[in-house]
Every structure is written in C-alpha cells, then in structure tokens.
Amino acid sequence: MTDKRPVVIDLKFAREAVSEALKGAFPGREVIDLADSAHAGRDLSEAAYAVVWKPDPSLFSRAPGLKLLFSGGAGVDHLLSLPGLPDLPIIRFVDRSLTDRMSEWVVLNCLYHLRNMPLYQRQQREKIWHEVIRQPEACDVTVGVMGLGVLGLDAVRKLKVMGFDVVGWSRRLKKIDGIETFDEDHIDDFLARTDILVGLLPLTAETRGLYDSSLFAKLRQKGALGRPVFLNAGRGGSQVEADVIAALEKGVLGGASLDVFEKEPLLPESPLWNMDNVVITPHAAAASDVSVLFSHVEAQLTRYERGEELQHVVDRWSGY
C-alpha cells in the first residue's frame, strides 16, 4: 500500500462550505487548504494532488510533484487556459447530484416559458385574471439541447418524459435512442427545428461566442411558442450578450433563461435584469455540493493509488 500523499485545495468559491466540508474529508491524508492563512507560505513540494477552481497559476511552480488535477466543477475551461499548466491528467467533477440539479434547472425553465409564466407573472403583479387561450403543450414544442455529455443526456431524458419533442446536437454525432441528433455539419438543420434552445456546452475555442445574432436568426420562427427561447446554463463565454439582448429587444427571441454570463457577477447596468421575459439565476443552476466533490476526489485517489484506471479524465485536445 502506498502512503497517502497530501492534497492541495485551491477552490475559489463558497469559502464557508469548503471549510465545513473539509472537516470530514480525506481521512488519513494531509490537506493543505490554500485559503487558510496558516498555509500561506507552505512548502508544497510533497503535494501529489490538487483540487482546484480558478487556482492561482503559481500553484504549478510551487507544487512540482503534482500527479493529478481535479476540477472543482463540471467545467474545465478555468484550468485549460492557465499559463504553466503541467501535462497531468485533469479529472472533471461528475456526480449524480450535479446532474440532477442541472436537469431541474433545465426542465423548470423550459416549462416556465412553455407555460407563459412571464405573462402570468406580469398579470399577477397587475391583478389581471386572464387565461391565455392558445396554450401549446410540451409535445407541440421542440427543445434542442446543445451538448450531449452527462448533463445533456440527463436533461434530454427528463424533457422527453415531460412530453417535449427533443432533438440533440453535439460536435461529433452521438446516437441516442428515440432522439434525433445532429453533428457540427448539420447545426443549421438542428436550429431550424428548435423552439427552445438549451445550451449546455463547455467553453472551448469552438464554443466561444457561439450563441450570437446569426445563430438566433436560424432558430425556428413561428413555432408553437411564436418565437424561440434561449436557455444557457453552460458557460457565459459561449454567448455574445449584446446579441442576446438585441435578439430579445427585436423579438427574434421571445424569452430567455440565463444562469451564466460573459462577466460574472452580471453587471448592474445590464438590461437583462429588467426584461420580464428573462429569468436570471446567479450561476446557480447546478452548484457543486462540496462534500460530494471531496468524496468524488477521494474515490478517484483510491483508484489511482491502487493502480486502477481513472474516470472522467478530460480530453485536452477537444477541451472537455
């Protein structure tokens, strides 16, 4: 049996939740939490593993003995862009809870727009009792999910159960039972079918700025909802926010639900805050449960130290 080598923590989120979760985590293993001032100038040369979210790039020179890097969330763009990133396996955070929460957000927001909630909530504020007569149901509406990884597949399945017509898109064609899917060469066909676009893509060179005016213009016009709706719970860097705003103002889009933004927190001057057909959540669609993150890391460390194959390793070439 190998000795358990130290793990470095550099998670730039939910400070208190991290400290709390660290109390019971990594039994028998030294934990160096860089947010703890007691560890400020610590020698990290013994550290073999790091669990990070937007880490300080100096980590890599301070800890030259790292063997594995764990992302604190599903995305890894915060890591791949770092200067001096060593060539180590990077393991993404995949867990049932994160997946389920993302699907909650996606289904909630698809139903919210399907069921005219922006209008009904405006009417409620004005004390107006008025039923929308033409109420399409889920099967009249096609939801197009971009990104068919663990999160996308779960969302697709649950949207289907709720009765939506669902289509899927991924760069490389992915076959899913009972769902029509499209690949990068057929994105226009995919968009022309889509009434509610759900963005669950990672941020890569290919997806940066993808959701722009020209893409919105290709979505199905005059579908059951009248105008298409845009949901993004992937990465803010994939949307051209000025184009989202313009599309909403011009009526190219009939509504939006956004959990991610080009710059977070969303700037107070953004007109998105005031649009009543827009739902804004503060990058909270699928927050990582930190204690689950640490169990996931521990499970992978155990596999690694036993010489077993690692799971959820990122393909650096494709960026996710």
Next chain:
Amino acid sequence: MTDKRPVVIDLKFAREAVSEALKGAFPGREVIDLADSAHAGRDLSEAAYAVVWKPDPSLFSRAPGLKLLFSGGAGVDHLLSLPGLPDLPIIRFVDRSLTDRMSEWVVLNCLYHLRNMPLYQRQQREKIWHEVIRQPEACDVTVGVMGLGVLGLDAVRKLKVMGFDVVGWSRRLKKIDGIETFDEDHIDDFLARTDILVGLLPLTAETRGLYDSSLFAKLRQKGALGRPVFLNAGRGGSQVEADVIAALEKGVLGGASLDVFEKEPLLPESPLWNMDNVVITPHAAAASDVSVLFSHVEAQLTRYERGEELQHVVDRWSGY
C-alpha cells in the same frame, strides 16, 4: 345502425374556441349550440346528448329525452350540484392532453419552489447577484399528491422522474408501484411526510374546505425547504382561502402556487396577488382543448350508439 341523434352544447367557457372547434365536430349529427342566439327558443325534445360546463338548469326540463351528459372538463362538481339533474350517465373529460398539461403545471410549480425561484426573482428585480448556498435537490424533498386519479397518477410518475421523493393520498387506498400511499384514515401520517402538498382533488362534500389551518399545521415543518409549500390545481372550494393567507403570513407555509380559488376570478382585493412567494394562474393549469373534448365526446357517442360500454363514467355516489 341508429340515426345520429342531436347533441346540445352548453359550455360556459372560451366562447370563440368553442365556435371554432364546432365547425369540424360531430360529422352527420345536428349540433344545437345554446350560446348561438339562433337557437335561443329551440325545441330540444329530440336532443339525446348534452356537452356542458356550468349549464343552465332549465336544460333538463327543455330536453327531457337526454340519454348522456358529458362534462366539458375533468371536474363534475359544476354538474352534480345542479337542481333537477336527471339520473343519466355523466361522462367526464379525460384526455392525454389535459393530463399532460396538468403534470406540466405541477412539475413546473414544484421545481419553482424547490429552486428558490421566488427569491431569485426578487433578487433579479433588485439586481442582486447572490447564490443561495443551501440548495436542496429534488430527492431531499417529499411531494405529497392528494388525489390519485388519472391526473394524480401522471403527476406522481413525472415528479418521480424529476427526482422528487413522492407520496400519495386518496380516500380509498390506491397501490402504486414504488410510491408510498395513504388512505383517509392515515392522512396525518401523509401530511407529516409532506414538504410540498399538491392538491388534485375533486370538489365533493368531503373535500370542501379540506385545506385549512389545521391541515397546514400538520405538514412537515423544518423539512429540506424549511417550510412546507401548498399547490392547488384541483378545485378552489377545497381551500379555505383565509387560512391559506394566514398560513403564508405566519410562515406556517413557505409558499404556494394556486390555480383555483374559492371565487373565480380571484377578487382584486385578495392579498394573494401581492405575495411574492405565491404563484397565481387563472384556472389555466389544464385547460380543456375544446376540439379534443369534441373528439372525446364523439368517440363515446359512437361506442354508445353501437351498444358498447361507456368509458370515464362518473360515480355519483362518491362525487367523482
């Protein structure tokens, strides 16, 4: 083959949608639409069937030859309370679309409260970017569905897929695979388990005023949501609205979504309109699609005229 006998229509809703849907409905059969002034003083003695929603009670004396009564919606309380109601089979409106729409509303509203949307929407209005740290997920929350007919069963199934823990209640015990169910003798056990109460009950002598202060006090306190939430998409007469308001004001309830009210339209002076943890929809959770209603009626008439057994016949004794 029998001659196709006339059908009388007395539907006190969606006037335009009814006229529109009648155009293609009931081929080869005379249709007497009482909302059409041309039919005002019409002799109805030949009419064998009536499709009604809150009909004028004089219908029964004017049309003594009626053989079947069709309700224009899932509920039949609007009919059973009528003076002079003849002893005829009453057929309720059951269709996939109505069922799916009701489940859309139920799942939407359960997710809305689960995912802190009242808070996030308040924050959006105030341009506040703040993530709720303690975010329970669906499996941490028990949804208790009251009423396990066609609508309740479909809602239960979809809530389960979304990850909720689900329990069910009906007057007489109903066994459902994988769901714990309770009957009228065990309502307190059911309520003590429930974080989100979903009311899908018909209005009967037993359910009138059922949702009152004493019932709300029995719901699980200090569950994953902090305080219980009440949803009603059954009938307004089942709720004591003053008690709903008091429970919300006192914090016995943490939120509510209401589609039905004691008096509809909801009176402008109701404090419910202004509560930002309350969602109000104008009896629109599962509006009947009138053209689907007429196809359903036509299908049952065909069965009847062929001497086949009728479906969805109401049990008058139990009131639904």
